[in-house]
Amino acid sequence: GQQLNQSPQSMFIQEGEDVSMNCTSSSIFNTWLWYKQDPGEGPVLLIALYKAGELTSNGRLTAQFGITRKDSFLNISASIPSDVGIYFCAGLETSGSRLTFGEGTQLTVNP
Amino acid sequence: GAVVSQHPSWVICKSGTSVKIECRSLDFQATTMFWYRQFPKQSLMLMATSNEGSKATYEQGVEKDKFLINHASLTLSTLTVTSAHPEDSSFYICSARGQTGYNDEQYFGPGTRLTVT
Numbered sequence: 388g389q390q391l392n393q394s395p396q397s398m399f400i401q402e403g404e405d406v407s408m409n410c411t412s413s414s415i416f417n418t419w420l421w422y423k424q425d426p427g428e429g430p431v432l433l434i435a436l437y438k439a440g441e442l443t444s445n446g447r448l449t450a451q452f453g454i455t456r457k458d459s460f461l462n463i464s465a466s467i468p469s470d471v472g473i474y475f476c477a478g479l480e481t482s483g484s485r486l487t488f489g490e491g492t493q494l495t496v497n498p
Numbered sequence: 499g500a501v502v503s504q505h506p507s508w509v510i511c512k513s514g515t516s517v518k519i520e521c522r523s524l525d526f527q528a529t530t531m532f533w534y535r536q537f538p539k540q541s542l543m544l545m546a547t548s549n550e551g552s553k554a555t556y557e558q559g560v561e562k563d564k565f566l567i568n569h570a571s572l573t574l575s576t577l578t579v580t581s582a583h584p585e586d587s588s589f590y591i592c593s594a595r596g597q598t599g600y601n602d603e604q605y606f607g608p609g610t611r612l613t614v615t
Binding site: 430488489491 | 502607
């Protein structure tokens with residue numbers, strides 16, 4: 388099946404620092420989604436991107452849909468301890484098809 | 499955002515018994531529901547996709563007779579793990595997709611932790 392390469396696998400940062408993670412694919416996606424998962428919980432949708440080149444913000448989070456439609460990045464500015472968790476990118480090839488998930492980025496924020 | 503609930507949030511059962519997990523979309527109609535399985539420190543693994551009123555489509559390697567999925571309405575899907583064994587212990591997460599606004603978005607339930615003893 389399709390695979391998304393998500394990096395980095397893990398990050399350890401200090402509170403207040405900015406964070407960036409990205410996903411790349413060999414396939415073109417029509418939709419990119421970014422989720423955050425806390426331990427023992429289901430993923431929570433953070434940002435949805437629908438157009439190539441689209442840049443969308445949600446509070447301190449900013450995500451972009453790459454021009455080639457094969458990549459996306461997520462930035463978190465001024466990190467805080469509650470940003471800790473696993474962040475997943477997910478791509479959707481066509482409407483109604485299944486999501487392809489990245490392997491996740493484990494974020495640790497030191498106070 | 500849209501809300502998806504799952505019940506129970508955790509369950510412990512004995513080997514050989516069956517367990518049913520419910521997934522509900524609370525404030526939107528889910529045209530499609532998905533069931534995932536997640537092992538510790540791993541990404542989500544899609545088990546099956548179901549559309550309301552039709553049979554589920556299972557991913558390769560997932561036993562349809564073991565993991566029974568019913569999508570009886572636009573707001574409810576159930577996953578029944580039949581004759582559960584310890585290797586079925588995992589975190590099961592459902593997801594629902596439907597038009598909550600302009601675009602189709604996919605929302606996840608809080609997950610169900612299954613432990614088979």
